[in-house]
Amino acid sequence: MSAQNSNENLTIHHRVKNYTTWRKGYDANEQSRLSAGLTNGKVFYNPENENDVVVIVDVADVAKARAWFNSTEVKAVMQKSGVLGAPSIRFAA
Secondary structure, eight states: OOTTTOOEEEEEEEEESOHHHHHHHHHHTHHHHHHTTEEEEEEEEETTEEEEEEEEEEESOHHHHHHHHTSHHHHHHHHHHTEEEEEEEEEEO
């Protein structure tokens, strides 16, 4: 299988002000994630603190995903939805 056809896994960990508010923003941003090649997103939160969130997605193109995360639009969406600080982002094959 060529590198272009293989997916990588992306894990994003961040804290949010309010899970419910953040989740609405996350759900509303689905089309933008899909256009960046981020698919099969799964959201988890700490049962002791729902504002501690982990998102795992498949990534078709790491360079495109990195550019998407670094875009002004995505940063604004994260800030508006209540992400606190910079998220921890890890790619793994």
